[in-house]
Amino acid sequence: MPSVFTHIINGDLPGRFVWKDGTAVAFMTIEPVTPGHVLVVPRKEIDHWEQIDTPTFTHVSGVAQKIGRAVKAAYDAPRMGLLIAGLEVPHLHLHVFPAHSLESFDLTKADHDASPESLDEAAEKIRASLRALGYGENVPDTA
Template sequence: MTTVFHKIITGEFPGRFVWADDICVAFATIEPTSPGHVLVVPREPFAQWTHGPSTTATHLFDVARIIGQAQEQAFGVARAGLAIAGFEVPHTHLHVIPLRDEKDILLSRARAASDEELDQAMTALRAALISMGHESHVPASMGSPALS
């Protein structure tokens, strides 16, 4: 199955990556509900999060938790939110969202962000992940999911 997320992961479409490992990647959504909103996406596509292997689901949640902690640090928010919907792209993805209030979790509030806004937010998030000791999972280039 080829999806827009598969095309981002393979470099056919551009992406702003903050995390990469053998199982998943995390990159900016171009329509965030708040600055720093990212998607955690398995490299292997499956249409619904309930259809994938439990080991992959566990890994996605572990990565989402780490990214949420980094969002709290990078954006000074009290908490990070997590949403799984999947209607817009049939490739499992977890929305990890810095929450300033409960409205930030509403995916219906997503709006296009400028390249500058996305770059600033992802640079801050990448720096937070590195400061937390996760540099081995932060891609060398924000534009690529490659680790070396």
């Protein structure tokens, strides 16, 4: 059965995409731990991160690094967080977010009521930052 992320990737469910390529996508999480929290997801449906083939994991990690650079610049973040939790959705995803303290790494403290407007604004801010860093070819104009 396809994961919720597969439905988002396929356009069956809405997503605020900031990156799309043939191997991976990145979109805003609807429950951010900090503003600017992005999920980087391989198009392949793989549940456990240690089971992904190395070339795909290398690509997904590289996308996460580019997203991290853009989010750090867009939010003037002191540090960037990167987490692979894998408990929420059975489809590998890397959490990339501005980290202001160790509390930023606690997914149980995520904002469960983030407004659609704040998520739209964050997505556009990150898209603009990705373009400014020269990654525009993989940045969609909108979701």
